Amino acid sequence: MIMFKILLHKNLKDFKSNFSEFFSIFILSLISILVFAGLYSASNGMKHEFNSWAQSSKMADEWVTVKGTNSNDIHKLLKKKSVNDVQKQYVFNSYTGSTKSKKMLQTVVINNNKISKPDIVSGKKISFETEGVWLDEEFAKSNKYHVGDYIELDSGNGKESFEIKGLVVSPNYIGYTGPNNIISDHKKYGYVITNTKTMPVSPKKFNQVLVTKNKGYSEERLQKDTRNSLSTKVISLVDRNSFNNVSKFINKYKSIKKMAVMFSLILFMLVLMVTQTTISRLVSNQRNIIGLFRALGLKKISIVAHYSVYGVISTFLGGLAGAFLGMEFISKLILSKQEPLFGIPVWQARNSNLTWIILGVLVLISLMASIWKVMQILRSKTAEILQKETIASSSKNIFEYFPNFWSNLRWNWKWVLRDKSRARSKELIGVIGIVGSLILLIASIGIQQSLNKTNHETYTNVFQYKTELKVSPLKHQEAFRNLKNKLGDDSQEIEQTALNIRTSQGEVVNSGNIISKGIYLKLPLESNRTVDLQAKKGVYVTNFVAKKLHIKTGDNIEINSAAMGNKKIVPIL
Known part of the structure; x- marks a missing residue:
């Protein structure tokens, strides 16, 4: 009992003296679980409420x-x-x-x-x-x-x-x-x-x-x-997967789930690497104390239990705080942004067992890092543990396998490269951190630039009109004809309709456009061509439809639309 109090007192003293190292593990664990729990619980809640409502309302299939x-x-x-x-x-x-x-x-x-x-x-x-x-x-x-x-x-x-x-x-x-x-x-x-x-x-x-x-x-x-x-x-x-009024919601909670995995994966890798290297270094620094414990007759299991606390406490507390904060704040923030966009009667975040499983994995990795390093030291005899640890010789780094290149390097560069080869895990942390940050940065900037370019191309090169009028030709026929007569050639008509496309390979429901002759729409095609509105009978299809149905220019497809009458077989232009 006295020894337990001594070891506990030492734990508290070690936490205080190495506060920055333990705090870094705590923060990384908190952020990783915070992001994952927040996004995943929002997605899980949306999915659960959708399925619950679909069942209670007997939603159509x-x-x-x-x-x-x-x-x-x-x-x-x-x-x-x-x-x-x-x-x-x-x-x-x-x-x-x-x-x-x-x-x-x-x-x-x-x-x-x-x-x-x-x-x-x-x-x-x-x-x-x-x-x-x-x-x-x-x-x-x-x-x-x-x-x-x-x-x-x-x-x-x-x-x-x-x-x-x-x-x-x-x-x-x-x-x-x-x-x-x-x-x-x-x-x-x-x-x-x-x-x-x-x-x-x-x-x-x-x-x-x-x-x-x-x-x-x-x-x-x-x-x-x-x-x-x-x-x-x-x-x-x-x-449900293709009905636009429903599929939008399904795709949204699936995309949030993917974001939870994508953004958290890099953070998890950093947490595991930082925890393993930090705990290993802290235990190595107390090699002489471990030898002293053995000299005083302390059992190996007590020493292992004492140092196991190092990794477990910081990781567990950080992850636990992240799970509750993510559920309480991040998930509610995500849901508050989605609520105005969709008509669902109940909006509620729901945590997943996967969050606790991931937290358990992080804690287990931290525990194993502590145990592995302590057991590695305890394999030696007590006298050897008490001696000063010598620096182990490192294997050749990758540059030494190129003699001509290696011989031309300065001595200080050889020292740096050999020193880094001894601490590969630390270097890996840096690589993961930099690569992950660059991926997120490039992705965010790339998405913004893509949207800006798409908007520019769409509303300057494709749609070249200044004003769009949405009319219902079935009503006020005379007023519609008068409008067309006044505009003359300074207009172009588009009728949009639901289109059902079928081939032997499958079926796609898509939005179809029936376009009259005019100068205000220049729809691009592959091979630097544009849609020819004076072409022979046929249709143009998007790349998405072509890939899904495995069709190409010249193939015949079956289309069905209320605006175009009954089913027709037409070629792809």
């Missing part, structure tokens, strides 16, 4: 845009073993606000609420017997709408006022940004859910089908069964 489908097709689809349930709905765009500040609401008319059930934030539950609408919560906040207010919607048949029965968050619109927007603009774009009693749409009239699959069946099997049942009436078919 497929969103199928259809044309000309009837009830017989739906019954045929429901008979498939891979299909669990189906929900029909009619989706179109409505507008509200004045002419100068028009806002778009994607309107969904449903006659049941079995799939992708929205969360009611405030107000009444969705009813099919009550007239009224349920409005996107974020749109309502941005435009100061409340439950009980009336909102005026223009869906093409004149303006009409509807009572807001509730504010909702829908799993179908997690990452909804409106047409052609990169980030969400809740003041201008939102969605509204209503029933057939409020907007008299025939139950036979629907243009979107939501499908959920049974357990044990793959997404590929579900897609195959859906296509076989609905046949040529399918315009586009997307799952």
